[in-house]
Amino acid sequence: MDTAYCTADGTPYYIANFAQLSESEIASKRRQLICVECRWPAYFKRAATSGQGACFGARPHAPTCSLGAPPSKKGPGSNEVQDILRNPMNHIRIDINYGAHDKVNGDPSDVDKANTRGGRFTGDGPRGPSPMNRRLRPLLKALIESEQFRNSNIIVELPRYTSLPANQLFVNFDAVDEGLANEFRGYWGLIFDTGMSADGSFWLNTGKYDDLSILITPEKYDDFKRKFNFQLDRELEGMHLLVLGKLRKAWSGKLIIDVDDVDRCALCDD
Ligand SMILES: [Zn+2]
Incomplete structure (x- = not known):
């Protein structure tokens, strides 16, 4: 989005003007930005070396905000999020070793190998009683995109550390x-x-x-x-x-x- 409202000085900023503020002004004001429509927290992103210009954004916007992404948006990420919400066991096991780089102190336990194999549930394989295995990034996307997931009682487990409903974990x-x-x-x-x-x-x-x-x-x-x-x-x-x-x-x-x-x-x- 091109405009965000700064609650610190009560000013709506156009992106090009905000990007030209001094470093110290940006540092303090970027923490106080909200969406001009739904007033949920917004962020400022500088122009990237890849050529993408500076922008404001909010993730999430309020569900009713017209500046948010359309809810029907389809893509690999959205499908993964849908998958997480539709998980029939109401139990997700976090798989942190999936695709991990080589580690000197890896943990080559059988449990973790099993997790890696089950990292992608396609719906075609046998449906055993085991929880759905998911990597962290799709879970983060689900948190960003889905209020339903944030508020859910789906048990999320990190083996050896914790097991709590999503709305507490x-x-x-x-x-x-x-x-x-x-x-x-x-x-x-x-x-x-x-x-x-x-x-x-x-x-x-x-x-x-x-x-x-x-x-x-x-x-x-x-x-x-x-x-x-x-x-x-x-x-x-x-x-x-x-x-x-x-x-x-x-x-x-x-x-x-x-x-x-x-x-x-x-x-x-x-
Ligand atoms: Zn908004």
Whole structure:
């Protein structure tokens, strides 16, 4: 969309004008953007090196918003989301090793091999009593696209870590507060901007007041960059992230989600 409303200064911005603001103005105002029609949170994305111009967006828009994607939109992603919602067992097992890069410390257990084989349910094979196996990225897409999935009681299991209904396991960044400290959840939402500390720690910043960040330690940064295949850190601005991990409260009061394993993260840019 070409226009977004900034609640910080009460101004509707045209995209070309917003993109020309100073770095510090962009940094603060991009956190306070909403859709001009439905007033749900919006984001700003800079022009990409690939040639795509700067834009505003909101994912999701309110269901009734005319600026959102038409609900009938078909594509591979949408089909995957439909699949997730139609799962007959009401049970999804997260398959984090599907298509994973080679790992020095892999976990070659039989359970994980079985998961990988079952990663794509076509409806043609035998319908055993096993849960549907799904990778993280389709789950993130389902969270973005489907209020029905976000509110559902479908059990989502990450073997050896957790098993909870979708409406408890997945917590949007906007709903995170310190009451969730030390809780293992699927935290997800929009990345507003990124930062790099002097020690090489990589921060994905979210939250309206920069009060919630996702931390990728220097040791994991190369893995993270390889897995998600980006050149410039700022390419991640405006993307959605899902990370399975624990929330903690730093001494500064800031809330931090540590990325312990890059395979427990998914990014979505469409
Ligand atoms: Zn809208």
